[in-house]
Amino acid sequence: MTHAxxxxxxxxxxxxxxxxxxxxxLGMWVFLGSEVMFFTALIGTYVILRFGAPGEWARxxxxxxxxxxxxxxxxxxxxxxxxVKAYAAIADGNPKLxxxxxxxTIICGAMFVGIQVYEYQHLIHRGxxxxxxxxxxxLAELVANGTLPEATMGLYGSSFxxxxxxxxxxxxxGVISMLYLYVTKALRGKYTPQDYRGVEVVGxxxxxxxxxxxxxxxxxxxx
Amino acid sequence: METATRxxxxxxxxxxxxxxxxxxxxxxxxxxxxxxxMKLLLLMILAVWKAALVAMFFMHLKFERWNLRILAIVPLxxxxxxxxxxMTEKIW
Numbered sequence: 001m002t003h004a005x006x007x008x009x010x011x012x013x014x015x016x017x018x019x020x021x022x023x024x025x026l027g028m029w030v031f032l033g034s035e036v037m038f039f040t041a042l043i044g045t046y047v048i049l050r051f052g053a054p055g056e057w058a059r060x061x062x063x064x065x066x067x068x069x070x071x072x073x074x075x076x077x078x079x080x081x082x083x084v085k086a087y088a089a090i091a092d093g094n095p096k097l098x099x100x101x102x103x104x105t106i107i108c109g110a111m112f113v114g115i116q117v118y119e120y121q122h123l124i125h126r127g128x129x130x131x132x133x134x135x136x137x138x139l140a141e142l143v144a145n146g147t148l149p150e151a152t153m154g155l156y157g158s159s160f161x162x163x164x165x166x167x168x169x170x171x172x173x174g175v176i177s178m179l180y181l182y183v184t185k186a187l188r189g190k191y192t193p194q195d196y197r198g199v200e201v202v203g204x205x206x207x208x209x210x211x212x213x214x215x216x217x218x219x220x221x222x223x
Numbered sequence: 224m225e226t227a228t229r230x231x232x233x234x235x236x237x238x239x240x241x242x243x244x245x246x247x248x249x250x251x252x253x254x255x256x257x258x259x260x261m262k263l264l265l266l267m268i269l270a271v272w273k274a275a276l277v278a279m280f281f282m283h284l285k286f287e288r289w290n291l292r293i294l295a296i297v298p299l300x301x302x303x304x305x306x307x308x309x310m311t312e313k314i315w
Contacts, residue, residue: 020288029291033298040302044309051310061253070249074242081238084281088231207281211274218270222252223263 028201032208035170039212042166043219046159055151060221062147063128063139063156065119072115073217076171079108080210083203093193095186102182102199105206109175116168120161128153130161160220167216170209177202232280244273 021029050057060066086101127137132154134140142148181198185191191199248269251262279285284292 021291026291026294029294033294036298036302037305040298040305044306047306048309066249066253070245073245077238077241077245080277080281081234081241084234088234091231204282207277210281211277214273214277215270218248218266222248222266 022197024197024201025204028204032204035208035212039166039215042163043215046163046219049155049159053152053155056149057152058148058156060223062142063123063126064160064221065122066221068115068119068122069217069221072112072119073213075108075112075115076210076213079105079112080207082108083206087196087199087203090191090196090199091193095189095191098191098196098199099182099186102178102186106175106178106182109171109178109206113168113172113175116164116171128157128160130158132157163216163220167209167212170212174202174206174209178206232285234280237276237280240276241273244269244276 082101082104086098086105089095089097089101127134127139133143133148139148139153143150143153181202185198248266251257251265251269255262257265278295282295284295287295
């Protein structure tokens with residue numbers, strides 16, 4: 001569909017002129033504002049724990065699997081672009097393309113969660129628990145020979161699992177929401193160029209989850 | 224949903240930027256022999272740059288009205304104050 005045709009149809013009229021956003025979209029932005037504060041609390045706590053820790057902090061490259069997580073980060077970025085392509089597709093009046101891009105987004109999101117579960121299994125196997133390092137494990141040996149600091153491994157484990165776990169929970173909620181919209185609306189052709197609010201609102205949430213991961217990846221895995 | 228009446232931003236180009244910036248972050252974190260503080264500063268700049276790209280183009284904040292942008296931005300100074308206040312724990 002050409003842009004001229006889309007222009008002729010015009011966008012849906014917003015119900016609230018103040019911010020030029022319909023109720024659901026405004027509600028999502030307010031919710032995302034609260035989510036910023038939620039993740040700020042987690043990151044702030046991490047900062048307190050890390051900078052106030054009684055000793056050195058474990059280097060992420062030794063404990064965590066950076067290549068796996070880097071791939072996961074790339075996957076989430078890909079899912080974000082596929083989500084916005086889904087949005088663009090329905091805005092341009094192409095519901096079939098919307099279905100394709102939404103499915104790609106759902107698959108990428110589910111893969112992200114799957115890889116995170118694998119990462120957790122791998123870390124637990126190596127000996128990193130939320131309470132610290134498991135005795136007799138591979139990481140316990142690194143603690144014993146001084147490669148990893150003994151005093152802060154408990155803080156490291158608890159903050160790592162809390163931050164990445166809550167983010168993973170958000171991704172899971174996003175995947176479930178998108179799957180619901182995909183099955184109940186997108187596949188049934190209920191989204192049109194005149195009304196694609198669900199796609200836009202769930203897209204905002206999904207991009208926010210990606211945005212938070214960008215910050216968490218840097219703070220938890222790279223610094 | 225203003226985007227229906229205008230041309231979409233170059234989403235794939237932005238995706239490429241994000242991928243390249245992620246690669247740059249990894250190289251910076253594990254390959255470049257620079258001081259820890261400089262590394263931290265550069266990594267945070269790259270992370271904020273990537274987050275801004277996502278917010279501006281994927282979340283379409285660049286194309287929203289000014290008051291919706293303010294609504295989205297308001298939590299950020301609050302978050303910065305919170306984290307700076309938390310960091311003073313170490314100073315005191």
